[in-house]
Amino acid sequence: MSQQQMKKGKQTGGWIFRLLAVFAGVASLILFFLTREAEFTRQMIETYHQDIYVMVALGIGILFSICSLAGKGKMSGYLSFLAFLFAFLNDLVFEADYLGSLFSSIDPTELTAEFVVLTALLFAATLLAFLGAACKPEPEMGGGEEV
Amino acid sequence: MKQSSAKIWRRITVFFAVLLVITFTAYNAANIKFSAIRSVLGGETSRIVKGEEGDEDTEYFKRLYTSEDALKAYLEEVCYDLESEGIVLLRNEEVDGTPALPLAKGSRVSLFGQGSVVFNYSTTGSSNTGTNRYPSLKDGLKDLEVNQDLWEFYLNGAAASYRREFTITNGYRMNEAPWSVYEQAAIPASFAGYGDAAIYVLSRDSGEGKDLTTIGSDGEDGSYLSLTKEEREVLEHLTSLKRGGTFRKLIVLLNSAVPLQLDFLFDDAIEVDAALWVGNVGSTGVYAIGDVLVGNVIPSGKLSDTFAKDNFSSPAMAAWEANPDKSFSLAYTNAAEYPAFSKDTQTVYAVYAEGIYVGYRYYETRFADQVMGQGNAGNFVYEDEVAYPFGYGLSYTDFWYDDLAVVETEDTFQVSVRVLNAGAYDAKEVVQVYLQKPYTEYDRANGVEKSAVELAGFAKVSLLSGQEKTVTIDVDKSLLASYDANGKGTYILENGEYYLTVASDAHEAVNQILAVSGYESEGQDTKEAEAMTWRYTVSGIPGDGVDAETFAQAEATGNRIENLFDFADMNRYEGRGENKVTYVSRSDWEGTWPTAPIRFAITETMASDIASHKPLVEDGSVMPAYSQDNSLTIAMLRGLTYTDSLWDDLLNQMTFEEQSLLITNGQHNTVVVDSVGKPATIDENGPNGVTHSTTSVTFPSEGIWASTFNRALLYEVGTALAEDAVEAGITGLYAPGLNLHRVPFGGRAHEYFSEDPFLMGICTMVEVQGIQSRGVWAYVKHYAVNDKETNRAGVAIWLNEQELREIVLRPFEYAVRPDMGNAHAMMTSFNRIGCVWTSASHALMEDALRGEWGFDGFAITDMASANAQTFMVFDDGIANGTDCFDGAGSENALNAYKGSAMFANKMRESAHRILYVTANYSAAMNGIRSSDRIVKVLTWWQVAINVAVGVTALLTALSGLMYVASRKKKG
Structure with missing residues (x-):
């Protein structure tokens, strides 16, 4: 495989990762918005506004992902990754009471499909954004301008 | 590159x-x-900045033990004492002319059952402690030689692959090894050398969060509390081996906080010579078992619950059994029409259709009515229902009673009786006094129920062999009253015959009263019955013969007692619509017996009552002051009355945000408030032992505590718990548990005392006194009607006010009344009473708790960071008298209510209560002088x-x- 082909492959792979990261981020945001009010989350919402943290981080992550997709600089990919990472970790904090109940097994709390899917989506968005950023060609290779 | x-x-x-x-x-x-x-x-989280030197003695609460080793030894001794006195000897048949127990020291015994190696010491949830370091049962039997091959067979051999399953999600199963596994492993060959006794350990777990399974387990009837096929098989083989001479005796240990179904003890195919209920045994209880088995300790425990032959035979269980899947709760029939309500926490309910007939109150009353031929008692056969009655327990010695005398005083009956230890052992005996109240025409017409007997007093006496003592027991006259919700709306006293009888258990008490009333019952000797029974006649009450004044004033506060809980009784609730309940009544047992699910539909009023965030109604109060500089600390106010005006000055120093944090962030602590010099305090679980203590000592299950019937010992347990707590820096204990053993399947029965409210009330009263003597708050819990675990978050409990007051709330009343337990803290529950979350019930939190019982402390919620956050909301709780949330709040958590003067004053009152209790009753104040400052x-x-x-x-x-x-x- 020639060096040019490798570059092209890397470029294409990175673009797909960034595109998928946008989809995963948007899906996460929608699912989080729809399921955030649950048995375990009132205090997190009313007292700590932790849901806002997660949604704002997701929004920023999506925005930077789109910028990155549009070829707006290498750092936008990493910023999207960092925002998604923040959203992922803070969603775990948001679900701390649920997770506590799940693992302490005091009440018969079971793993819900919503939680599994949302966690998987957030993780996927984070991972894809990282891969998208890591695979993005350097500016000198013609991949866009750094911000 | x-x-x-x-x-x-x-x-x-x-x-x-x-x-x-x-x-x-x-x-x-x-x-x-x-x-x-x-x-x-x-x-x-806080430290003391020392002020001016002074000569104040700041060791407000003194400890006995400051060395961890000495403390641990003390705690283990108390645990041993509890188990020693709480073990109940249920059966002790003669074998070859002598009682099966005690065994001779040095006897060679074989221990059977998974429970022998996986013994129950403690359990899950708030009773969770590290039990893996506790001594094994084999360690406890130090005066006996134990079959090592059999022990290894269970521990590491073929039987080890069979283990109890006790998981909330997968249910509870025994999985006992079948007899074929014993034979395949050639284990029977080891029996001959250890044939003095076969000791079978039947263990059952219980745990927080889920009730014991009534279906789907491997018990013979599908429940977790009956024998499994394999257990029966092994017991039958052991019986055959005993009959064949391989074993001399067959002994059963019931190692369970909850009552197993004991029909098998009366089965011809299983020949048990001796049976002991040992409960969960705590850290060192196995040594007590060993000592009881060989006679080093003479058993003196009496059952704190009825042990049935059929665990589904009570009216509460009949209602449970009538429900689909034998479930405790049902969903409202039209729940789907209320999608805004969370399915799990807002649309499920349960009905206490049994009224006051919980435990022995049912069995003994129906028995009495069957004997008297009244109340449509039907084909009730007592001996088919009850294995061992409440209050029952054998000894290795005999006690004789005589010289009953009763002296009436203004407030009490002083019951005295002479007790003789006629046996060969020095031993302790529990003297029990039971009361019968008349069941009148007025009662029948107004739905007032009366138990045939109820425990009214007890004392434990220690007697040397041959010694006699006169024991005097005070019976409070207020026990003569009954709550009449439908007629007078208060406690009533009626014309009629009242009986006080001294008996060995509840069943003997009924038989004695029946005998003196002219009924022939189970061969009860009338003369003996008359010698132990005292009749008290109330007459002269004019009109309908009902006195609605004498007991209508709260003893603690003098406030008028009247109906507070119509909203919890579907038949009296204004929003009931077409819903109604038939409560079990002794006027017609068969006709009122629960035979079908009691279906309720949500009405519009109910929907409104179920909904959270009720409107905050201003009461004309003005916004309180904040942030004043009055230079007061709570140490300065120590000893002042709650209503002293200096408390107002001190509260004026706090900010809204400080009050918000103090109230909302109470998860296992109360936070430091530096503006008023309040130190941080730490709270912990639990009822059976202090979790996160330095000693890791656990006490037996609370049913065993109650079975001791020993007030002094339970006070000692309280002090021991407090010493253990303070050693770990803990000054608040989420204990004792005061919910009811309403049915055998309650998952958290190990944290609660009994089916009897009087026994529970006395136990908790002395325990709380002991705990608080060391500066530890006792958060009595779970207030109220938290007698189940499954669906506990939000389930609505419907019950009538007579059961609520006489059965459910009485232990809480005894715990908090200033003249009784004087508890300064209270934990509410996850469930609802009627449609209302308990913490948001003004009737519970203010009218009864403070208005009638004079509670001077603060009330915290159950775990507010759990799965009940949709209805355990700050505004509903605080507005109705809840003071603290066991959750993760913040300084801003209550900002939404900042505009309400009413709410701000409620917050202030909650802060006042927490500060007052801290200042006066907490060991966290030790070392803090009035001139000291507390900083975060x-x-x-x-x-x-x-x-x-x-x-x-x-x-x-x-x-x-x-x-x-x-x-x-x-x-």
């Missing part, structure tokens, strides 16, 4: 930014879940996280700058 410096700096920047995201998330989590993390990692400090782990955030932020910024610089340089 050499990388550009920009590329390197970019990667470094991203790396540190990732660390920053992680550490900032940790910082965020530490803020939100501060209390929960602190309960695991520890750390001081960060815990070590908060400091670590803050440093990590700072460092990673700095490194991210620096590397980012380097990246930008390298880009510019490159450009």
